[in-house]
Amino acid sequence: MLISLAFFALAALLAPVLARVLGPRVFWLLALVPLGALAVSVSAAPRVFEGEIVRESLIWVQHLELALSFRLDTLSWVMTIVVLGVGALVLVYCERYFAPDEPGLGRFAGFFIAFSGTMYGLVVSDDIFLLFMFWEATTVFSYLLIAHYTDRKASRGAALQALLVTTGGGLTMFVGLIVLAAAAESTSLSEIVASPPEGGAVMTAVFLILVGAVSKSALVPFHFWLPAAMAAPTPVSAYLHAAAMVKAGIYLIAALTPGFANIPGWSESLVALGVVTMLVGGWRSLRQTDIKLLLAYGTVSQLGFLTVIAGFGSRTAALAALALLLAHALFKATLFLVVGLIDHSTGTRDLRRLSGLGRQRPVLAIVATLAVASMVGLPPTFGFVAKEAVFTALLEGDALGILALLGVVTGSVFTVAYSARFLWGAFARKEGVEDTEVHRDRWDALVSPALLAAGGIGLGLVASVADPVLAGYAVAFPAGGHEYHLALWHGLEPALGLSALTLLLGTALFWKRERVARLQAMVPATVNAADGYWKVLRFIDRTAARVTSTTQRGSLPFYLGVILLVLVATAGTSLVLNETWPTSWRLWDFPSQAAVGLIMVIAAVAAVRADKRFTAVVLVGVTGYGLATLFVLQGAPDLAFTQLLVETVTLVAFVLVLRRLPRRIGVAHGRPRHRAVRAALAVVVALTMSIVAVTALAARSTEPIYPEFAELARTLGHGVNVVNVALVDVRAWDTMGELSVIIVAANGVASLVFLDRRTDDLVRPRLTRGRRGLLRQRPITEPSRPIGRSRALAETGEKRLAWLLAGRTLAPENRSILLEITVRLVFHSIMVVSLFVLFSGHNAPGGGFAAGLVAGMALVARYLAGGRYELGAAVTIDAGRLLGSGLVLAVGSAAVPLLFGADALTSAFIEGELPLFGHVEFITSTIFDVGVYLIVIGLVLDVLRSLGGEVDRQQEEEDPRTPHERLEGRADA
């Protein structure tokens, strides 16, 4: 079975390609796949007939205990015969049905064979979750197949409706399956049915599963999707919506009935639903003028019939259900294929316009008549045998059986009437209507319907041979009074009388069709399920719009407020209830802590009140520097170091941005009431966070892990600075994530400012090789692009030595010789210091982050002293490359250990004696730290190039005057 499924999958993938080469002939090739699978089923037949259950299983997801487990018992064997047999015949039929230039032929072929495979998988799955997956897959393929004519609005609408209705049912069913599997402690369908669990939850679960079955099999109140789905090509209608997919619900009911028929309400609800569906379908079928729709409502009606008998739950009923299922698949698929041929050869399906077809296409008419004979239950068809069995089964039953009998007899009368209407409508010569013009199909188009119709007759003739096969399913039920067997002739029994009665009444109903039509027109459709569906959809649409418009106000502060409120409500409440408080309090750890704290508090409050941007920024900076001091006091030099550097770089970056913005921050927004609400929220959040802090502190009640952690750093990480070793070795994965964040942020900064490229296109200063010695640098050559300052430069065009490479590109009024000299003198020293900080970080405060920031500070100094050309001269490598190479180093040091069979990021320690250096130790995590170093430099460089250099350039572009001129201009104005 697994191999068959693999073939289906392969065929589905290859079909589009093959269809391009072969055209419609691809269907012949594809038909081989279901035929092959059919051969597997047939070869397993002897074992199945003996009552054995053929199993196959393959572990799929071990942890979920999900297995690809399949089984073949009588029920699923019969289903495979239907699914594969009808499938193969319909595929053969498709070759005739589609023109070679049919648009989307390959797609259709692929979907069709894929559907066939999933349907096959559905009926052979033993694992209920596997079954569910196939179940949903059939829904999806049905959606794709119904919507085959993608350019037709009706097709798309019908497909979507079928999808929504059946997946809605499918999801409900899924819930039921989960509950059932949990209660049964098994996911095997055969095990669950063999020893069904009990209890209220199981009852609910079973009914939830029934919802899925009912929606799939288009029973009332979900029946409306099936007629609409007739927008699909006829082969799809014949296969999916007559023989295979709509039977999935019946199959599931039939599979569960042996285990759950005793659940109160099971038979009752299924009989009620079935009877109502049968009557509604039959009644509406009588009104149709499109013969395909007539058949569609007929299918709805027959599915109701099947449900009644499949859910009835007795041995005879089970036998009858299986027989009826088989009979229905044979005759209904035939009829749909016949309709397809009629549509093809005449161009219409309207029975008011079809006339005289029977004389012109006698073979077609005979095939249709044979199928109809089976549908109405004329002997010697298999339909007759099945119907007899149904009547007998219901007669054997109790009061429910009698009620059901009344229903199905009435339904059968409708069946006879609409069957007659179908035959008459399609083939009879009508008064006042000209004979329809007929294009001849090739004879072989009739092969499939003819074979199917013959199957219906043939099975009827050999009913007693079929009986022991089908009885394999029925034995799951307790034996009744006497054993019933399928046979063509049972003698003069009540069932025969009922059959005759239905035929008689049905014919009468057809005879008086005009009066019936008038009656039908008089009875208004009071309840329309399709309308209900419509209303539900509109309600969902409207609710979605309502919810969106109430929650999505478009205001960022509003969203943030909601998030914070949730934080307060959840975290705050649970923490207060938790009642883990510190054992003791003290005012401060050191008096200096209080002093620093006071400064921070004042600065923070003042920052809120500041109305000038620079003031506010500096005040916030004060809290940052205060924090660094607190770090020092608390024994965290690494943090203090990094915090100081970050705070400074942030300040610089801030200043770079703020120079373009107005000095004052706009007035605080909102009315005073809003501000009060914000303040209240802020205070509440702060209180919540205080509780978080003290609770977290109080929760430190057991032995902390850090002593061992620190020991690990020393022994495994070979470093004594625990913080740094943790960053690059013990917890390097965290750092890896952090590096990604930084790279994303750096790219974000660059792309927000440069917009269409990653970096600046500054003209790099051209240096003469060999003359780069200290103080011997030539002044930088002028950038080739004209910039505003060139005039100022031209005036001072002498060849003096410059302190900085690009010093002369600056306007004279922007230059500070003192700054240039200082930067000139200290830049290289700072870079050396940064390298020292980097490599000593393992054993002393420092490391990649701090070192990168130190180097960044050196670049900041170069930029501030010499402008963007100086920055370009200082770092000739692109920031993106820095980030990239840093990432390569970091990822490399994570990945390389994998090659040696170690875990990712495992560090290796190398030591040895080197001449000159003496004893040298090297730990590979240093490479990781170098990566960190490069990435941090890359970030700072990106900030400087974007918010510094590029902003300068854009400013010059907008206003090419020098700052000096600008000042003068302002004075003039």
Place this chain on the structure above:
Amino acid sequence: MTASLTLVIVMAVLYATGVYLLLERSLTRVLLGFLLVANATSLLLLIMAGPDGLAPVLDNGTEISQIADPLPQVFVLTAIVITFGVSAFLMALIYRSWRLSKADEVIDDAEDLAIAQRDANVEAELLDPDHQDQEVDHLDELSAAHDLAETGEEEKQ
């Protein structure tokens, strides 16, 4: 465990001022608020770290029993650098917003407002039952499918 009231108060003030600024519409204030909240969070981690101690550098005879808990310090270090990255990004946003619209204010999202407007239209439509809803495409398709199912006649589009 002994808690230092000073640290908790400083943290609370930083959170309160930070959140207040975050709820503003001026992007500069939002960024300032973000920085304050970030500082407050560093402080939160510091408070959680427990008692102070020697720097977690195990040389010169420093014993493990004497050092401050290094693990929260690792987290704070990570937080500090990420804060820098994010605030740099916010600065670029501020600059971009200023260049585009000469404003550094967060304005209400136009799409969201449009949805709210549409909802109001649907409401109005409910009061006016004759009004046809032209916008809901799939319902339109569906009604076409149902017309087809009812009459067998398809309206070609």
